[in-house]
Amino acid sequence: MSRERxxxxxxxxxxxxxxxxxKAFCGCSTDFGAPPNVNTCPTCLALPGALPVxxxxxxxxxxxxxxxxxxxxxxxxxFARKNYFYPDLPKGYQISQFDQPLASGGSVLIxxxxxxxxxxxxxxxxxxxxxxxxxxHDRYPGATAIDLNRAGVxxxxxxxxxxxxxxxxxGAYLRTLKQILQYLDVSDVSMEEGSLRVDANISxxxxxxxxxxxxxxxxxxxxxxxxxxxxxxxxxxQCALIDSVEQKREATTTVIFPSPIFGRCCWNRSxxxxxxxxxxxxxxxxxxxxxxxSESHRAKWNS
Amino acid sequence: MSxxxxxxxxxxxxxxxxxxxxxxxxxxVRASFNRARDIGAGHDELNIFLHSDxxxxxxxxxxxxxxxxSAADIGILAGVPVAVKDNIATLGxxxxxxxxxxAGYVSPYEATAITRLRANGALVVAKTNMDEFAMGSSTxxxxxxxxxxxxDVRCVPGGSSGGxxxxxxAGITPIAxxxxxGGSVRQPAAFCGVVGVKPTYGRVSRYGLVAFxxxxxxIGVVGRTVDDAALGLESIxxxxxxxxxxxxxxxxxxxxxxxxxxxxxxxxxxxxxxRIGRNPVALPPPPSAKTLxxxxxxxxxxxxxxxxxxxxxxxxxRALDRFRSMGATVRDISLPRSPLAIPVYYILAPAExxxxxxxxxxxxxxxxxxxxxxxxxxxxSTRSQGFGPEVTRRILLGTxxxxxxxxxxxxKKAQAVxxxxxxxxxxxxxxxxxxxxxxxxxxPAFPVGAISDPYEMYLNDIFTVTANLxxxxxxxxxxxxxxxxxxxxxxxxxxxxxxxxxxxxxxLEASLGQEAHQ
Numbered sequence: 001m002s003r004e005r006x007x008x009x010x011x012x013x014x015x016x017x018x019x020x021x022x023k024a025f026c027g028c029s030t031d032f033g034a035p036p037n038v039n040t041c042p043t044c045l046a047l048p049g050a051l052p053v054x055x056x057x058x059x060x061x062x063x064x065x066x067x068x069x070x071x072x073x074x075x076x077x078x079f080a081r082k083n084y085f086y087p088d089l090p091k092g093y094q095i096s097q098f099d100q101p102l103a104s105g106g107s108v109l110i111x112x113x114x115x116x117x118x119x120x121x122x123x124x125x126x127x128x129x130x131x132x133x134x135x136x137h138d139r140y141p142g143a144t145a146i147d148l149n150r151a152g153v154x155x156x157x158x159x160x161x162x163x164x165x166x167x168x169x170x171g172a173y174l175r176t177l178k179q180i181l182q183y184l185d186v187s188d189v190s191m192e193e194g195s196l197r198v199d200a201n202i203s204x205x206x207x208x209x210x211x212x213x214x215x216x217x218x219x220x221x222x223x224x225x226x227x228x229x230x231x232x233x234x235x236x237x238q239c240a241l242i243d244s245v246e247q248k249r250e251a252t253t254t255v256i257f258p259s260p261i262f263g264r265c266c267w268n269r270s271x272x273x274x275x276x277x278x279x280x281x282x283x284x285x286x287x288x289x290x291x292x293x294s295e296s297h298r299a300k301w302n303s
Numbered sequence: 304m305s306x307x308x309x310x311x312x313x314x315x316x317x318x319x320x321x322x323x324x325x326x327x328x329x330x331x332v333r334a335s336f337n338r339a340r341d342i343g344a345g346h347d348e349l350n351i352f353l354h355s356d357x358x359x360x361x362x363x364x365x366x367x368x369x370x371x372x373s374a375a376d377i378g379i380l381a382g383v384p385v386a387v388k389d390n391i392a393t394l395g396x397x398x399x400x401x402x403x404x405x406a407g408y409v410s411p412y413e414a415t416a417i418t419r420l421r422a423n424g425a426l427v428v429a430k431t432n433m434d435e436f437a438m439g440s441s442t443x444x445x446x447x448x449x450x451x452x453x454x455d456v457r458c459v460p461g462g463s464s465g466g467x468x469x470x471x472x473a474g475i476t477p478i479a480x481x482x483x484x485g486g487s488v489r490q491p492a493a494f495c496g497v498v499g500v501k502p503t504y505g506r507v508s509r510y511g512l513v514a515f516x517x518x519x520x521x522i523g524v525v526g527r528t529v530d531d532a533a534l535g536l537e538s539i540x541x542x543x544x545x546x547x548x549x550x551x552x553x554x555x556x557x558x559x560x561x562x563x564x565x566x567x568x569x570x571x572x573x574x575x576x577x578r579i580g581r582n583p584v585a586l587p588p589p590p591s592a593k594t595l596x597x598x599x600x601x602x603x604x605x606x607x608x609x610x611x612x613x614x615x616x617x618x619x620x621r622a623l624d625r626f627r628s629m630g631a632t633v634r635d636i637s638l639p640r641s642p643l644a645i646p647v648y649y650i651l652a653p654a655e656x657x658x659x660x661x662x663x664x665x666x667x668x669x670x671x672x673x674x675x676x677x678x679x680x681x682x683x684s685t686r687s688q689g690f691g692p693e694v695t696r697r698i699l700l701g702t703x704x705x706x707x708x709x710x711x712x713x714x715k716k717a718q719a720v721x722x723x724x725x726x727x728x729x730x731x732x733x734x735x736x737x738x739x740x741x742x743x744x745x746x747p748a749f750p751v752g753a754i755s756d757p758y759e760m761y762l763n764d765i766f767t768v769t770a771n772l773x774x775x776x777x778x779x780x781x782x783x784x785x786x787x788x789x790x791x792x793x794x795x796x797x798x799x800x801x802x803x804x805x806x807x808x809x810x811l812e813a814s815l816g817q818e819a820h821q
Contacts, residue, residue: 042412046662048405049392049414049511053547083658083705085682092661146666 002239002246006204008231009212010164011124014177015155016187017131017195018061024130024154025052025095032193036147044152046090054079058128058154059102061186065156066103066126068184069177077102077127088133088146101127102156108180110172121173122161129155150194156186162201162212167228167235174198174224191222198227204238213238309334310474314383314531315558317477318424321371321382328364328371328382328426335384335428336360339475342453349451351469353389354396355429360384364426379558380538381424386470386479389430390437391522392511393417400513401433401445401463404663404670404689414511415546416480416522416539423538431466431479435691436660437487437515439463440763441754444693449751454496454788458748461491461763464525468495471525478535479525484515485648486743486767488523489779493743493791496781496820498532498808500524501767503799504774505550507536508543516655517548519648519771529780529808533557536801550799557805594810596630598737598803603638606741606766614785615742622782622792623740625814626807636736638727643720644769645761650704650717651772656694657701663689696757725773732797738807741766743779743791766793776801778808781819789820 023030026043042050066073078100081093106123113119133151137144158177164170178196181187189196198221203213216238218230306326320326336357344351364382371377387393390400392410394417399405417427434444442450442465450465452458453473460469464481468491471479481488483501492499501523512522522539526532537558542551602623607616623633665671665685672684690698704713731739744763754760770777775798782792792811796804812819 042410045667047392047410047412047668048398048400048408048513048662049390049410049509050412051510051514051546053545081658083661085661085664087664087666087678090662090667092664093658 002204002242003236005206006235006239006242007165007207008167008235009162009203009205010170010231011162011201012160012164012170012173012227013199013201014158014160014174015129015131015197015199016065016158016181016189017193018058018065018154018156019185019187020055020057020061020154022055022057023152024055024058024128025152028152030153032195034149036145037149039149040151044090045148046092052095055154062102062126062128062154062156064184065158065181065186066106068180068186069103069106069108069123069126069158071103071106071123071126073103074100076100079128086132086135087144088135088148088151090133090148090151094130094132096129096157097127101125103127108160108173108176110169110176119169119172121163121169124159124161126156126158129157131155162203167231170200170231171224171228174227194222197222198224200227200231200234202231202234202238204235204242306330306334310338312477313528314380314477314526314534317383318379318381318534321424322377324371326382328367329361331382331384332357332360332364332426332428335475338473339429342473342475344470344473344475346448349453349456349469349473350432350448351450351466351473351475352386352429353399353401353432353445353447353466356396357428359395360426360428367424367426378423378425378538379534380420380478383425383478384428384476385420385425385535386429386431386467386476387417387420387427388433388437388464388467388479388481390433390482390513390515391417391480392513393427393430396427396430398430398513399447400437401435401442401447402663402689402691402694403446404685405668406446406670408669410511412511414522415508415543417511419539419541420480425478425538428476429470431464431470431481433466434463434487435694436513436656437463437482437484437520438656438693438697440486440490440760441749441751442466442491443751444691446691451751452495452748452788455748457750458788459494459751461494461744461748463487463491464499464523465491465494467525468492468497468499471495471497471527471531474527477527477531480535480539481523481525482512482515483521483523483771484519484652485771486764488525489743489767489777489791489793490763492525492779493781493793494748494789496784496789496791498526498529498781498812499779499791500526500532500536500801500804501770501777502536502540502801503550503776504771505548506540506552506554506776506799506801508539508541508546508549510543510545510549514655514659516652517659518655519652521771529778529805529812530558532778533805552799555802557801594629594813595626595807598626598631598807599735600626600631600633600807601636601731601736601739602633603636603641603731603739603741605638605641611742612746612785615745615747615790618783618785618790619740619742619792621818622811622815625811626740629810629814631807633740634736636731636734636739638724638731638739638769640720640723640727641769644724644772645765647717647720647724648764648768648772649700649761650713651721653697653701654704654714654717655701657698657705660690660694660698665689693757721772724769728769728773728775728795728797737796737800737803739795740807741793741795743767743793747785747788747790770795774798776804778804780808780811782811782815783819784821 133148203215441459442462467479467481472495524535779791
């Protein structure tokens with residue numbers, strides 16, 4: 001059975017709310033717990049004609065987080081739009097970063113092997129984006145309520161390399177990352193208030209192989225134990241799938257391709273890649289983080 | 304000053320009379336509404352306006368009167384009635400973009416350009432008809448019926464700011480705001496025999512301008528004369544913290560009228576003038592001195608093709624002769640990549656539009672068509688019933704070119720060519736050319752319904768769209784008539800050099816005098 005022969009290959013994406021007083025592209029408050037749709041304005045409601053203006057403080061905090069993770073700050077980073085329809089996404093696109101993120105590279109030390117070697121998880125990139133609003137499906141029978149207080153709240157997404165090999169390592173990585181962000185004072189990292197969410201990309205392979213398997217994305221997990229449980233469950237599921245495909249291959253030659261969406265945990269808001277269109281946002285000038293300013297952040301946090 | 308002369312008064316004349324206490328804002332508002340009634344601006348006639356409210360406008364005028372009496376300085380547009388294209392957010396009057404999807408929508412906030420107009424004393428009297436979401440060149444794409452050209456009601460006024468150009472041409476307001484993405488102020492200004500300005504990208508805040516293609520969009524001004532347009536632009540230009548792409552470059556004084564030039568004499572009013580194609584505009588007197596000494600005017604060969612209508616070519620040559628006679632040097636130049644502008648524009652503009660128009664989803668405001676068959680069905684029926692055919696076409700085009708797998712082949716390539724087109728302009732302006740002169744449009748106004756092929760319609764913008772792609776300022780000035788219909792000439796200058804653009808336009812207007820309208 002493949003369960004004994006295979007191990008998980010996991011990369012994690014952590015979405016963290018930055019500790020700013022106002023939203024990423026408008027002056028609305030980011031306070032948690034306000035009555036629905038109170039913290040809104042023409043920009044975050046996407047009224048016709050409204051424009052975004054970047055919150056400099058968010059860039060500052062994002063830069064600080066990136067430096068704390070040993071990332072390289074890219075002198076030029078660009079905001080882009082991720083286009084998809086969803087009722088709690090007022091503009092019909094999310095402002096995020098793609099080709100040119102705020103920062104790249106970096107790593108997190110999560111522990112040591114028995115022989116004393118560092119266990120490091122690589123950081124691929126750190127980029128800035130805005131949150132969507134909240135859809136409330138269980139409050140009004142037959143209707144979905146929309147609360148846009150969160151729409152436009154500044155987030156950073158920290159993307160790890162697929163360096164994680166066990167659910168325990170995943171937990172260690174997330175807890176270490178949380179500590180670092182707490183220490184840097186860039187986020188409240190509060191699970192309850194939704195200021196931290198995790199997406200996991202998981203595939204399986206026999207140790208020693210170099211070609212990654214077909215991955216599954218498990219999205220919107222808001223507790224570390226949920227991540228650990230989901231990874232274990234997904235490891236089981238993928239191994240079972242491989243076993244059944246191999247049995248079938250012997251019997252027939254038909255290959256059943258695993259669905260890229262993990263049905264049990266979540267649905268994919270943005271649909272398939274052909275429906276998600278991305279292009280650079282001309283509404284915002286390129287964000288140039290000057291070397292001087294990133295150096296001053298570094299100095300501040302080294303001292 | 305007499306209200307009898309209203310249709311011939313420049314904005315500067317009105318403002319100085321109001322500030323001097325020789326005329327009241329209320330009189331000006333009434334004169335504007337009376338003119339609209341007399342000339343038949345209503346829905347069943349010229350169909351210039353989508354929304355207006357005389358009572359509210361008079362109320363506003365009255366409170367301005369009170370402020371005037373308390374010796375407050377009301378500003379350079381004191382008491383000047385202004386019409387505004389319906390894609391610019393205004394408090395009080397709806398903002399529908401000529402679309403069913405926004406029918407009845409009233410913005411809870413105001414565009415920066417409107418706030419500035421009001422701060423300078425202007426009175427917003429009406430929202431003007433337009434091609435839906437500014438997509439079109441004839442104002443026939445409005446969900447609320449086409450606007451007619453005041454010079455010939457059988458013809459279109461151009462577009463997409465057709466209502467704004469028609470309002471000024473019909474003598475209802477001396478100034479109107481329009482918007483440009485690919486010639487939407489200059490082309491209707493040319494068709495209606497008035498002046499139309501598209502400023503440098505970044506010169507005017509876009510906050511409150513409903514986005515079509517954000518990297519090209521810019522609010523522009525229609526004026527009866529160059530001075531009206533200059534005054535209008537001066538009052539709305541400048542940095543705005545609400546628009547990250549607005550420039551903090553200093554805004555010079557553009558108005559000739561600011562130099563203490565006396566207001567021109569005007570004759571008796573002729574309220575029927577517009578109907579029969581005569582222009583009631585009061586023109587500045589011809590200058591006695593050569594005024595373009597030292598200016599080099601480029602004549603780009605790509606904008607004077609062999610196929611260009613000979614009437615338009617002749618009118619342009621006459622304008623170029625005037626430049627020479629005023630001391631300018633006319634130099635043959637080339638903008639070799641300009642012929643690629645239309646295909647590039649019709650990739651980039653729809654791509655941006657497909658994203659910008661995603662917010663019209665029936666969830667928060669505007670039309671919602673919900674048959675209870677779920678979210679996807681609601682989106683589909685709202686958007687397919689809310690958007691007209693041209694908007695739908697461009698959303699489809701834009702969605703296609705941004706789709707994974709096509710992005711590099713279309714959007715990215717078009718962006719690269721856009722840069723080349725802008726490079727051509729830069730090269731010309733750094734080689735000692737101060738301004739470029741071209742025809743504004745390849746033809747004068749065409750009859751309503753005459754063009755049904757979308758591509759043929761797109762070619763109307765062939766001479767104007769390059770300025771949007773390059774981001775440079777451009778103005779259309781009347782240079783004469785063919786078959787009794789107005790023809791416009793275009794002056795393009797370097798980024799943020801509106802000053803030279805106005806200088807050349809003033810000189811041309813003064814030199815042509817009434818010939819510009821004959």
